[in-house]
Amino acid sequence: MKKVYRLRKNEQFHTVRSKGRSWANRWLVLCALPNDLPYSRFGFTVSRRVGSAVVRNRARRLLREAVRLRRETIAPGWDLVFVARAPMKEAAFHEVDRAVEQLLRRARLLLPDPDDEESQERVKKDEE
């Protein structure tokens, strides 16, 4: 993921964490805040509570990869911060991927998939 699509400054992280909305599941916390840009930006936080340096690096890389592969389907114009929780240290890639998808779906930040009738119907309902 290129640098422009990432959150870079401590201040940006604080803004999103304090002013944005948040969703959580067993592995992750997602915070989101509109950013008035034509694209979305992402940040990843793994604290020392999760584990050693090796564990934290791996967690962050898995998260970044999961988000990279889904970037086309994520709504533009948001700053998103993913915070890893303790169970992340044992998670495999597909579990991380599923956790990311679940949170994005709950936050309604996924673009409507042409093949997915359910989500299209939901968008229609929102428009009504």
Add this chain to the structure above:
RNA sequence: CAAGCAGGCCGGGCGGUCGCGCCCUGAGCAUCCUCAGGGUGAGGAAAGUCCGGACUCCGCAGAGCACGGUGCUGGCUAACGGCCAGGCGGGGCGACCCGACGGAUAGGGCCACAGAAACAUACCGCCUGAAUCAUUUCAGGUAAGGGUGAAAAGGUGGUGUAAGAGACCACCGGCGGGGCUGGUGACAGUCCCGGCCAGGCAACCCCCACCGGGAGCAAGGCCAAGCAGGAGGGAGCGCCUGCGGGCGCAGGGAGCUGCUCGUGCCCUUUGACCUCCGGGUAGGCCGCAUGAGGCGCACGGUAACGUGCGUCCCAGAUAGAUGACCGCCACCCCAUCCAGGGGGACAGAAUCCGGCUUACAGGCCUGCUUGGGUG
């Protein structure tokens, strides 16, 4: 073959599809954005931050004190609390391993409880004398035996004695002093003398020798929005007033793409605006990777290591790059008749190096020891 000891090394390999950091080249006005091509991208401990340096800033005439560290000897090194070699002590049948290993007659302090006594003595004893019908008591001698304790003035045999005792003698062991021999030295060997004058703790203070100025790359340097600060320039009259200010005319200023018009806004001595100055926050850049560098060969040295020649360039991020998915092979485990199933330790660069310490699945190589077997 089994058990073990020492030293060195590895820490899966190849390929495909997506993706990331840095460097170089080219193109798009472009160190910064985009695209294309090429190169490169975690460790033996990158870890703990326990030592030592380099580097940077601060301090500094010199010396001493304080404080901290190290502590057998010689060497290596930029330096070290590291390494090599040797000595001594201890452990192991052995290969080998382990050792904070200076000083306790420079001084101070401590040694609980127990025990008579913890560094100087006598509780039970033993012996002599006196008193006493006797039990026993008193005075003196003694340190062999008993008991206490972690620790109590060397061991064996004899002479000696009232009983004993290094009181004396022989041998052994230890201590102190001196000489000789070997060794750079620690030390070893040997001879003579002394007198058994006799504990332990210096990871208690201390003494001796040697070493150390303080902080740390978030060091430090450069550029520098904004907000304040300083210097200079800077355009006025009238009316009203409840003295805060307001209104009119005139003028000035910055802005609205360059000019004009127009339009609001701000200001005219409690100063709009313009110019300059120093310090410096956010932020950015440098520091930042060619180095006490790696590899190979030769020479010197028992070795650590050094010297010379050749050759190579080998991470550099800043919410922090080395990831995801898959195939084949190798390895290990389960099942072993096949099919098959499962697994991959400890751990992630952050200024850089030399060490130490701690963690670690599994595997490879070399030398050596002990025991057994076979030829």
Add this chain to the structure above:
RNA sequence: GCCCCCAUCGUCUAGAGGCCUAGGACACCGCCCUUUCAAGGCGGCGACAGGGAUUCGAAUUCCCUUGGGGGCA
């Protein structure tokens, strides 16, 4: 990243080599007191972060590990 500090019952703490089988307060449990509760009294439960070293002897001294906390732009 660099540099410091701390660790004792459930909680807050005392302790400076032997007097420690570790003391105190609050909390908890039981009994007494009270019609009952609180307060009070008596008794009980309960800890030296882990490992090694020095020492006759370690909560205390030294080393390593683990876990907390703080400072530096």
